[in-house]
Amino acid sequence: MPAQRPTAGEVTRFRTVGPQHMDEVAARYGLSHGALETVRAVSRVLPFRVNDYVLSELIDWNRVPEDPIFQLVFPQHGMLRAEDEKLLVDLARARAPKREIAAEVRRIRAGLNPHPSGQMELNVPSLADDALEGIQHKYRETVLYFPQQGQTCHSYCTYCFRWAQFIGDADLRFAAPGPERLVEYLRCHPAVSDVLFTGGDPMVMSTERLRSHLEPVLSVETVRTVRIGTKAVAYWPQRFVSDADADDLLRLFEQVVASGRTLAVMAHFSHPRELETATARRALGRVRATGAVVYCQAPLIAHVNDDARTWAELWRAELSAGAVPYYMFVERDTGPRHYFEVPLTKGLEIFRTAYSKLPGLARTVRGPVMSATPGKVLVDGVEETAEGRFFQLRMVQARDPDLVGRPFRARWSPTAAWMDHLELDPSAPADIAAAFAGTSRRPMAGVSE
Numbered sequence: 100m101p102a103q104r105p106t107a108g109e110v111t112r113f114r115t116v117g118p119q120h121m122d123e124v125a126a127r128y129g130l131s132h133g134a135l136e137t138v139r140a141v142s143r144v145l146p147f148r149v150n151d152y153v154l155s156e157l158i159d160w161n162r163v164p165e166d167p168i169f170q171l172v173f174p175q176h177g178m179l180r181a182e183d184e185k186l187l188v189d190l191a192r193a194r195a196p197k198r199e200i201a202a203e204v205r206r207i208r209a210g211l212n213p214h215p216s217g218q219m220e221l222n223v224p225s226l227a228d229d230a231l232e233g234i235q236h237k238y239r240e241t242v243l244y245f246p247q248q249g250q251t252c253h254s255y256c257t258y259c260f261r262w263a264q265f266i267g268d269a270d271l272r273f274a275a276p277g278p279e280r281l282v283e284y285l286r287c288h289p290a291v292s293d294v295l296f297t298g299g300d301p302m303v304m305s306t307e308r309l310r311s312h313l314e315p316v317l318s319v320e321t322v323r324t325v326r327i328g329t330k331a332v333a334y335w336p337q338r339f340v341s342d343a344d345a346d347d348l349l350r351l352f353e354q355v356v357a358s359g360r361t362l363a364v365m366a367h368f369s370h371p372r373e374l375e376t377a378t379a380r381r382a383l384g385r386v387r388a389t390g391a392v393v394y395c396q397a398p399l400i401a402h403v404n405d406d407a408r409t410w411a412e413l414w415r416a417e418l419s420a421g422a423v424p425y426y427m428f429v430e431r432d433t434g435p436r437h438y439f440e441v442p443l444t445k446g447l448e449i450f451r452t453a454y455s456k457l458p459g460l461a462r463t464v465r466g467p468v469m470s471a472t473p474g475k476v477l478v479d480g481v482e483e484t485a486e487g488r489f490f491q492l493r494m495v496q497a498r499d500p501d502l503v504g505r506p507f508r509a510r511w512s513p514t515a516a517w518m519d520h521l522e523l524d525p526s527a528p529a530d531i532a533a534a535f536a537g538t539s540r541r542p543m544a545g546v547s548e
């Protein structure tokens with residue numbers, strides 16, 4: 100049973116809790132010695148950070164270790180290969196030299212595909228042959244911007260596909276020191292209508308810092324939508340309610356809206372519990388009152404949200420908070436994917452069952468969707484034919500805009516969990532087949548033009 104647990108609504112001072120605080124966490128919430136050793140070992144490889152709000156108001160400590168929020172933020176046994184976890188535990192017990200441990204950690208990380216879907220090679224744009232730091236351009240209309248000071252989060256998700264952003268390796272990190280090059284790039288690319296501020300979580304920045312990155316973008320007339328990707332409503336809703344500059348932040352949001360742009364807050368909710376606290380509901384209400392539209396998205400993750408009831412509840416909660424259910428993603432091919440992955444056929448079943456329980460207004464959601472190298476692939480159904488079973492697939496976004504909206508299919512498999520597990524049907528259109536084989540000759544939207 101937890102001891103000294105603050106009552107709901109009590110946490111107002113932001114404090115991060117990491118591996119160095121694990122003795123305190125174990126004593127306060129009653130974590131076993133084995134669990135403690137696992138957190139210490141796995142967090143050498145994967146980033147671990149949580150805060151007092153998540154610890155005291157979101158995790159149900161009576162259900163640990165199965166509790167979905169505990170699974171969402173605490174490193175778990177099984178996330179690394181058994182021999183790697185054992186090795187790290189043994190090295191710690193033997194008080195091995197730091198250098199030896201660091202070498203093993205580097206080896207294990209390199210085996211976890213730190214930058215999936217060609218992010219490093221395919222999405223970095225350039226101007227006059229200079230690669231632009233902290234910017235990605237994959238789809239024609241949308242540029243992703245990674246402001247340098249926004250490259251952490253209020254808490255880390257164990258399944259994060261951007262985990263490599265948080266491990267202190269500059270070679271694996273996207274970060275833009277300032278918006279000057281972004282603005283230049285946008286002026287040269289008027290087809291870009293949307294700029295997504297992302298990270299990490301841009302909401303970790305002070306309002307003044309965010310303003311310094313955001314205002315220059317508003318000077319580019321062709322930018323019509325500013326998107327902000329954030330999990331702050333789930334992990335630190337006080338950012339919009341009681342932080343010292345929370346009101347200034349809302350004024351900044353109003354300024355974006357007053358400029359005639361759409362402000363889209365791309366909120367990440369993994370579980371309905373994140374929307375249950377009064378602070379989270381208040382935060383959403385305050386954000387919406389600025390004129391921003393809140394779109395919600397999250398991946399489907401084993402141990403966290405892999406059942407239809409959870410998703411139906413989540414989408415209903417989003418709708419009743421005035422937000423728009425948008426995407427259910429498939430867990431990406433990176434990090435401890437084997438721990439979290441859900442076969443596509445099960446994901447489809449979960450999506451359909453949950454979707455069928457929704458009122459029409461919540462059926463804005465799409466899924467399950469894979470953000471693969473050529474684009475976003477929707478798993479739309481399963482088809483029984485004389486030649487066997489197939490997944491019906493459709494590109495809902497693509498590097499090559501000609502592929503968007505086009506159906507194709509791949510042989511059904513009970514275990515396939517990602518595009519690279521699928522065998523495309525030979526009848527797939529040649530350009531789609533080429534995009535997935537990596538042999539497409541079409542220019543990619545994000546590469547220097």
Ligand code: SF4
Pocket residue numbers: 251252254255256258259260261262298299300329330367
């Ligand atoms: S909030 Fe987003 S960026 Fe941050 S750890 Fe979670 S998934 Fe990753």
